[in-house]
Amino acid sequence: MNQYKRNGRRDFLLTGFTAGVAGITFLACNKDDDDPANKPPEGSIDLGKGDTGILNYAxxxxxxxxxxxxxxxASPFTGMTADERMLLMDIRDHEIxxxxxxxxxxxxNAVPMLETDFSVVDFSNRDSVLSTAKTFEDxxxxxxxxxxxxxxxxxxLMLAGKIVSVEARHAALIRDLISNGTFADxxxxxSDGLDLVNDPLTVLAAAAPFLKSKIWAGNLPNS
Structure with missing residues (x-):
């Protein structure tokens, strides 16, 4: 599929997604009041508080x-098949x-674009790429x-439900690319048949090795 068609599809995804949650942009543009008693460490990025903070977290x-x-x-791993490339491009387009x-x-209210650090990933190696993808999707x-x-x-909340279902599809696909049939192990x-749950501090700690930017979640709600 050529780049024009891919970009067109990505634009279509974004347009449809936006139309499905009309009005959310207006709601998210209300700035949180500053809290002088709870400031982030110097050089870190404050996600904010309340729902705005949760949206920035996402x-x-x-x-x-x-x-x-x-x-x-951009740098396909050695031996990437045409089917694998197509599937990974679909995931890329969804995430974008x-x-x-x-x-x-x-x-x-958006936090700045973050600086990433993928130095621990060998992008030429299938196992390294897919194991990292599994980490991110889970x-x-x-x-x-x-x-x-x-x-x-x-x-x-509706938005989160729409996105988590897509992320779960990604997670299932990546798991099956690694080992067929493990999508829901x-x-x-x-044991109750439910996906795993992690709080923001646990998630951000797991993501930190892949980020140069320092994220501070001290103002996020915790209950």
Missing amino acids: FALEQLEAAFYMQVI AHRDFFKMALGT LGVSAYNGAAQLIQNADY GTAVN
């Missing part, structure tokens, strides 16, 4: 995933659409699951 994770898959496609949506919805699913209970605005789904 925006940060989508930035990380989008940057990773962009690099995967998610990232761009959050940036647009947050407006002036982390993304657990992050949205953990953040859902912290969201106050029903529109944002015990490391992804618990």
